[in-house]
Amino acid sequence: MSTAPEPTPAVAVENLSKVFKAGLGKRAFVAVRDLSLTVREGEVYGLIGPNGCGKSTTMKTVLGLLAPTRGRTAIFGRSSTEVASRQAVGFLPENPYFYKHLNGLETLLFYGRLCGLAGAELRDRAREMLSLTGLEDAADRRVAGYSKGMLQRLGLAQALLHRPRLVVLDEPTAGVDPAGSRKIRDLILGFREQGLTVLVTSHLLEQMQEVCDRVGIMAHGRMMREGRVDELIAVENQTELVLRDASPELLAGIRELVERDGRAALVRSGQPRTTLESLFLEATEEKP
Amino acid sequence: MKRRLQALSVLLLLGLVKLPVEQTATATLREARLLTAMPDFGLRDQLGQMSFAAALGGLRSLVASFTYLRAYNAWENVNWAMVDSLFQITTRLQPRYEHYWDEAAWHMAYNAASYYLNDETLNPAVRGKLFHEHIRRGHDILQEGLRVLPEDPRLWNSLAELYERRTYEPARAAECYLKVAEFTGNARFLRFAGYQFAQSADRAFWQRGYDLLRAAYDKNQRPPTLINTLKDLEKKLEVPAERRIPESYVPVPSGAAVPG
Amino acid sequence: MTSYRAFSPARIWTLATATVTQLLRMKILIFLLAFCALVVAAGFAFPVLNPEQQLKLLKDVSFGALQVFSLVIAIVATALLLPRDLEDRTLYTILSKPVPRHEYLLGKLLGVLLLIGAGLLLMDLAFSAVLWLREKLLLAQIIQALEAKTPEAVAQLQEIVGKQGLNWGLHLGVLAVFWKAAVVAALALMISCFASSTLFTVVVTFCVVIIGHGQGLIREYFLQGGTLAEPVKKLLSALLAIVTPDLGVFDVVDNVINGEAVGLGAALAMSGTALLYLTGYAVVSHLLFVEKEL
Numbered sequence: 001m002s003t004a005p006e007p008t009p010a011v012a013v014e015n016l017s018k019v020f021k022a023g024l025g026k027r028a029f030v031a032v033r034d035l036s037l038t039v040r041e042g043e044v045y046g047l048i049g050p051n052g053c054g055k056s057t058t059m060k061t062v063l064g065l066l067a068p069t070r071g072r073t074a075i076f077g078r079s080s081t082e083v084a085s086r087q088a089v090g091f092l093p094e095n096p097y098f099y100k101h102l103n104g105l106e107t108l109l110f111y112g113r114l115c116g117l118a119g120a121e122l123r124d125r126a127r128e129m130l131s132l133t134g135l136e137d138a139a140d141r142r143v144a145g146y147s148k149g150m151l152q153r154l155g156l157a158q159a160l161l162h163r164p165r166l167v168v169l170d171e172p173t174a175g176v177d178p179a180g181s182r183k184i185r186d187l188i189l190g191f192r193e194q195g196l197t198v199l200v201t202s203h204l205l206e207q208m209q210e211v212c213d214r215v216g217i218m219a220h221g222r223m224m225r226e227g228r229v230d231e232l233i234a235v236e237n238q239t240e241l242v243l244r245d246a247s248p249e250l251l252a253g254i255r256e257l258v259e260r261d262g263r264a265a266l267v268r269s270g271q272p273r274t275t276l277e278s279l280f281l282e283a284t285e286e287k288p
Numbered sequence: 289m290k291r292r293l294q295a296l297s298v299l300l301l302l303g304l305v306k307l308p309v310e311q312t313a314t315a316t317l318r319e320a321r322l323l324t325a326m327p328d329f330g331l332r333d334q335l336g337q338m339s340f341a342a343a344l345g346g347l348r349s350l351v352a353s354f355t356y357l358r359a360y361n362a363w364e365n366v367n368w369a370m371v372d373s374l375f376q377i378t379t380r381l382q383p384r385y386e387h388y389w390d391e392a393a394w395h396m397a398y399n400a401a402s403y404y405l406n407d408e409t410l411n412p413a414v415r416g417k418l419f420h421e422h423i424r425r426g427h428d429i430l431q432e433g434l435r436v437l438p439e440d441p442r443l444w445n446s447l448a449e450l451y452e453r454r455t456y457e458p459a460r461a462a463e464c465y466l467k468v469a470e471f472t473g474n475a476r477f478l479r480f481a482g483y484q485f486a487q488s489a490d491r492a493f494w495q496r497g498y499d500l501l502r503a504a505y506d507k508n509q510r511p512p513t514l515i516n517t518l519k520d521l522e523k524k525l526e527v528p529a530e531r532r533i534p535e536s537y538v539p540v541p542s543g544a545a546v547p548g
Numbered sequence: 549m550t551s552y553r554a555f556s557p558a559r560i561w562t563l564a565t566a567t568v569t570q571l572l573r574m575k576i577l578i579f580l581l582a583f584c585a586l587v588v589a590a591g592f593a594f595p596v597l598n599p600e601q602q603l604k605l606l607k608d609v610s611f612g613a614l615q616v617f618s619l620v621i622a623i624v625a626t627a628l629l630l631p632r633d634l635e636d637r638t639l640y641t642i643l644s645k646p647v648p649r650h651e652y653l654l655g656k657l658l659g660v661l662l663l664i665g666a667g668l669l670l671m672d673l674a675f676s677a678v679l680w681l682r683e684k685l686l687l688a689q690i691i692q693a694l695e696a697k698t699p700e701a702v703a704q705l706q707e708i709v710g711k712q713g714l715n716w717g718l719h720l721g722v723l724a725v726f727w728k729a730a731v732v733a734a735l736a737l738m739i740s741c742f743a744s745s746t747l748f749t750v751v752v753t754f755c756v757v758i759i760g761h762g763q764g765l766i767r768e769y770f771l772q773g774g775t776l777a778e779p780v781k782k783l784l785s786a787l788l789a790i791v792t793p794d795l796g797v798f799d800v801v802d803n804v805i806n807g808e809a810v811g812l813g814a815a816l817a818m819s820g821t822a823l824l825y826l827t828g829y830a831v832v833s834h835l836l837f838v839e840k841e842l
Binding site: 291292294295298299300302303304305306307309310311312313314316317320321322323324341344345346347348349350352353356357360382384385387 | 594597600601604605607608609611612615728742757758761762763764767771789790791793794795796797798799800801802803804805806808810811813814817818820821824825828829831832835836838839
Binding site: 060098 | 563
């Protein structure tokens with residue numbers, strides 16, 4: 001594949017539009033307008049935007065759950081309308097639920113069989129996924145008793161079960177507490193190391209910033225910005241300087257130097273703040 | 289949208305293909321006596337909406353059982369009009385179940401008829417009239433049942449008994465016993481027919497009775513009633529002496545005993 | 549990554565067994581226990597009736613319960629399947645696996661049919677056991693009451709009671725009940741493929757089931773041909789006869805209870821008709837579901 005000049009993208013969305021027909025007398029709703037995006041193999045791509053901007057619709061179209069009104073979507077070169085294209089995908093829907101009467105292991109066995117796995121191979125793989133997602137101890141418990149974070153991780157486990165090359169995650173941290181959310185973030189970072197391609201949607205920008213190679217920002221069904229995260233968020237004409245144990249005299253000297261320069265200007269100074277997320281984590285992880 | 293149209297066309301196509309299949313299946317199953325014609329809508333008023341719907345929905349036998357139980361209850365309360373109307377519903381629901389016809393007729397021709405005959409609160413003329421009317425009703429029920437089940441020996445037997453014991457019409461009883469013999473293959477009923485013919489007032493019937501009984505006699509069926517009746521008929525028909533059966537009792541040859 | 553197969557009975561079986569366990573969680577076993585209690589009660593409830601009628605009543609009540617059980621499960625359980633999966637989003641996780649949509653539908657339908665089939669089989673066993681026992685008890689009672697001693701007399705009584713007793717036709721009657729429920733389940737699944745709510749599916753299926761029992765009348769009225777005097781009535785009856793299935797074809801139970809034997813031809817006629825409906829409805833369901841927006 002590497003020999004080809006243009007390698008097949010993991011996900012290709014070309015001029016996608018999706019219109020939902022409403023009932024009689026109501027106007028049709030345009031969820032996605034002329035959207036194009038490409039996810040290269042091995043990268044983590046984040047699709048971000050406010051709720052209702054068309055992220056989930058795009059994702060469902062890629063997975064073949066919705067049919068495009070115009071345009072086309074493909075996974076590793078195979079149209080999403082082909083069932084076979086799904087062989088290479090693992091999908092974690094937003095707030096997933098599973099058959100409540102099954103336990104964690106049975107749930108994975110069920111999904112594994114749907115992917116054509118069987119026997120000892122399936123059992124080993126399911127156990128492996130449970131340990132990867134930290135659900136080993138809950139393997140024999142009914143899914144009905146799982147917390148939201150555990151359901152999310154079980155969702156990840158079923159998405160990864162059949163060793164897909166592409167993982168699609170819809171709001172993977174929605175409603176999950178920060179500890180669980182961090183665990184999921186670490187898993188995504190792990191996928192990247194293993195060379196998996198990840199397509200993830202979220203409206204939590206901070207998290208996306210940490211894990212994504214590239215992001216696309218959607219609003220009103222359109223792609224507003226797209227690019228590498230560090231490029232998108234870098235403010236090019238500013239420089240940050242963080243000091244430790246600086247005396248008031250030193251700070252006054254620096255200010256004086258800036259004033260003397262004439263061209264540069266001091267935008268702000270003060271104590272750097274930690275993110276609320278890290279503060280919360282710090283507080284909750286402290287031992288009493 | 290395209291798919292929806294396709295779905296609709298397949299549904300309509302299936303509808304057209306299935307019509308002859310349904311016709312054939314219904315015919316096959318009716319022939320095999322597994323399906324009965326639909327209950328008519330007149331029954332709806334008698335049954336009530338719910339029971340009628342249940343009867344339509346494949347629970348006809350169950351609904352019939354319930355109306356039968358109600359009829360049974362009416363009988364315990366000696367309400368003959370109710371017994372009759374509930375049995376009418378029951379037999380209309382399950383016309384192929386001979387037991388209902390049989391029991392309905394028995395209630396009318398025997399129980400109800402005798403009840404009125406013995407009811408001393410009524411004047412004798414009314415008692416006689418009601419007695420005969422209910423026997424007639426029982427007779428009609430059996431006739432109706434036989435229209436549905438023309439080859440049912442049980443109903444023919446009940447009708448024969450009714451002619452024999454209630455209306456005293458031996459020739460008709462005999463004809464009915466012949467039917468029973470025909471549909472059961474049991475020779476006993478040929479003899480019963482013979483006895484009834486013998487009791488009729490018509491010479492032509494005596495001859496038929498004689499032929500039947502003589503044939504039975506020749507097949508070594510020789511119970512005392514048969515011998516006595518045969519001798520009686522020989523006299524009535526003036527059968528020449530050489531063709532009459534022996535005067536003394538003739539033992540049946542060994543190994544050919546036939547009871548009854 | 550495993551290789552993808554376009555059609556996989558193993559996948560359908562996985563979906564079917566998951567559906568069975570899913571439905572079993574809806575406390576269906578309680579219904580089966582209630583059935584057994586009802587059958588035993590019906591078997592011993594009316595000792596004053598004549599033995600023939602007692603056995604008939606036992607069969608009537610049992611077959612009534614069998615039909616109600618199978619139809620209720622066929623309508624309600626099937627109507628719940630798709631909305632439940634959609635609500636739980638299990639449909640998304642299943643269909644984002646390499647599972648063709650028709651396999652998903654087939655799996656669901658097969659699951660319902662397995663459940664109804666197994667339920668009917670268990671009920672048939674329970675009912676047969678009670679009937680057999682009741683038959684033997686009644687026979688012993690009559691023989692004692694009538695002081696029948698000769699082998700001929702006993703044989704005659706056996707024949708009379710036996711006609712209302714246990715026979716193979718009864719099991720084929722249960723088969724007819726199964727086919728009817730199977731057709732209704734396929735119908736409910738088809739309706740739920742375009743229905744907007746579970747209630748809609750239940751109500752519409754229930755209506756079609758009612759019309760389906762009278763479809764024979766409607767069809768014969770339409771096929772009689774003849775008068776053009778009432779073209780509107782004719783057209784309506786034609787439409788109803790085409791759109792609804794003839795469920796009356798499976799109502800052989802009434803006569804099976806009465807002791808009529810189900811021959812090979814009759815069994816084939818019922819099974820053939822049922823399979824025609826099942827195939828037709830499955831194809832229509834597929835067409836409605838294959839591009840359904842989830």
